[in-house]
Structure formats: structure tokens, C-alpha cells
Amino acid sequence: MNDQSTIAAITAELAALMGDRVSTSAHLRAQHGRGESWVPAQPPDVVVFPLTTEEVAATVKLCAKHHVPVVPFGAGTSLEGQVVAVKGGVCVDFSRMNRIIAVNPADLDCVIEPGVMRKQLNAHLRDAGLFFPIDPGAECTIGGMVATRASGTNAVRYGTMRENVLGLTVVLADGSVIKTGGRSRKSAAGYDLTRLIIGSEGTLGLVTEITLRLHGIPEAMAAATVGFDEIGPAVETVIAAIQSGIPVARIELLDEVSIDAVNRYSKLSLPVRPTLLLEFHGSEAGVKEQAEALGAIAADHGGSDFSWVEKAEDRAKMWEARHKAYYAGLALRPGSAGLVTDVCVPISALADCIVATKADIAKAGLPAPLMGHVGDGNFHVCFVIDPNKPDELKLAEQMHDKMVERALAVGGTCTGEHGIGLGKREHLIHEAGDGAVAAMRAIKQTLDPHNLLNPGKIFVS
16 A cells, blocks of 8 residues: 555645645545445545646646556446545545536537536536436436446437547546547547547546537437336347337336335336336427337237326436436345446347346345346346345355356447446456457556556456
């Protein structure tokens, strides 16, 4: 770990720069040493709250001078241990860099700071008739969403962060500042550094400004639910809908365990059975046509109780319940911890992977709600475990390993949106192979030769 006299010297220099926006409080450090995952907490030595790119650059430059790690922090909602300070150091909390710098309605873009929250941005854009569609569920920062290449419930129609970020301002490991991309919709100028930074989990640079692609708020939005006796036909309905070209905005699957959990937690009354939550965007006529087409496909696969969610407030309540499904799952077993994971597979393999995963869960006997953004082949399991029983953690890890093995066997990935962090480092090697991981390490070594930016993440030491 870091020499305490060095930490004291850095703290004094940072305090001279930022005053009381620098803290070594044990309570604050503990808050910044963990996310929402099962990964054990490890606090940083210092927490700073910069307001500008210049302050971030000065912080990183100072840490580089003393070879002290830097860990970026958004809202602390990461699920694979991305914010855990495994080597201590300085945590850079971006929550006060939360300005919406510019909105350009004619060009459908905006420029923001990384601490802007997803809901904050959409509330600001509403009066201009615009919205930012990436919706991972957690009330997270846009900077954190860039770091993990987030997606969420709308990804089946609007894509992920990769498709919706136009440009970045980034502080590199030596404290220098670069700009990547811009506001144009395409470019063939050199390496695509924007996409290199997106999903790098704070290991290649600290993002201090983001240019986003925006979308017009649709003329009409409608939501519906449809239930199934078994989970296989529910997934087959999704596959048929995607193959038919129905442009559904959201297709979410909750198994019967998840439905029971969200009913209790969010006071809903959905039938306790595998259920699809659907949303359609477009013109009034287009939304009606999409819904009728999907309803017919669902009926062909044994779906029933197709129910419209017509009022905007009821639609919002339904999606809020979906977003709180993780906490609803934990509430099934008070005092529990959640090992929540995700994989993503080609849509044609989705049904088999989910059915096999459900069979593993039934055999293990652990509570484990399953849900997913199944329109793009991405599904999640939350293994609800007793943190005082190591054997339960081991069992959950074994089932997670099976999920990943199954996904990779059909050409899928070990994570569709959670990222690698600490929790999936071994799986990255199995997925990408030694050569590809070596290439990633070479990029890391070039941009961060002293391994100071969020060390320990993505790569096995």
C-alpha cells in the first residue's frame, strides 16, 4: 500500500488546490471503497471532489509524480467492483462536476460533465422535446455509464453507450488532457480513441466532459405486459419478434421469482409467472401496429393476459419496479448479499441458455431471480446469498462460471453491460484469449506505464 507520509504530502497539496473538497474522513473513505457488488470493500486513502478538468488534471499529475493510484468514482452503482480501491490512493469523486454545458437541439446532441445523472439529464432535455435513451436502471452518472459501456432496457432499439457517445475530454495518466471525437456524426480521422476509452473502466483515463447523441421524444409511447406458463416460450416470443423486425423499444423478461419479488417490493400485482415487459415508441398508428403484431406472436407461443399499461404514471411505475428488481431480490432474504451477474448471447441461443441456467438454479436451491434485456440477448441473475456462509458464495460463483461457459460456447460474452472490474477478470482471458488480452495490456502499458489508473481492474495481476 501507499506510504502514509506520501499520502499526507499529497493530501496537503490537494487541500491547497481544492480546500475542503479534499477529505481523509474514515466514513467518507469507506463510502468510496465499494459499489453495489459482492466484492469486499477496500477504501482509498483520500477522496477529492474536483469541479473542473483542470483540477482533475492537477490531481492526476500530482499522483503520477508520487506514483500513487487514482480511482474514479461516479455514483457507486457498479456491479463488478470497479470502484474498489485495491491499492488505496486517491479517489476522484465526480459528483460535483455535474453541469449540462450545452444542448444543441438542431443537431440532436449535448455536452455534459461526467457527474450528470441520467434522470437529471432527461429532466433538463424534456422541454426541448429530446431525451437520452440509455437506461441501465440504476440512478448512475453518465461518466460511470461511459466507463462501463452501459446499456439497459432501451438498448434493443437505441443501442449502448458505444453508439451514443460522440466525443470525450479525457485526463491521461500523466495529467495531460486530450479530446477525442467531436460533434459530427461520423469521422474517418485516425484511431477511434473515443471507443477505446468507452468501457475501459477508468484504467486508461479519467473522463471530464462528454458529448452525447440525443433523440427526439416519440410522438407516442405505450407499454404492455404478457405472461407465460414457462420461460422458454417467453424467450421464443422475443426471438420471433426480433426476427420479424418489430422495432420494440424495450423487451424485458422477468422470471416468476423476479415477478414475486417486484410485486412485494414495489406493490405491483402482476401474475407470478414468467413475464415480458414491453414498450413501443413511434407514431400513434405505428405503436398500435407494433403492439398488435407482438401480441399475436406472444399468443402463438402460449402467452396470455396481454395487458396494456396506458397511463404515463403507470408506465413509469412499471419500469421503476423493473429497475429496482435487484433490491427486490435482496428483500426476499433480509440481511442477504447479492452476487449479480450478466452474460449476453446471440439471440438464437438465448432460450437454451436461460432454460439451462434456470435448471442450474433449481438444482442449487439458492434464491436467484433471473431477468434480462432479452431483446439483445442480455440476461442477469442475482444470486441471493448469506454473506456469513462462504459455501453459498462458492456455489453462486460456480453457477456464474457455468453461465459464462455456456455463453462463450455459443459465441456470447461474459458480460453484456456490467464490465469486467474485479469480478470477471479470469473470464476475460477465456473469452478474448491470451493474444487479445496481451494487446489490451500493451495499450494499458503505453497509456499508463506505472499502472496508476484504477489498478487491479480488468486484468489479472
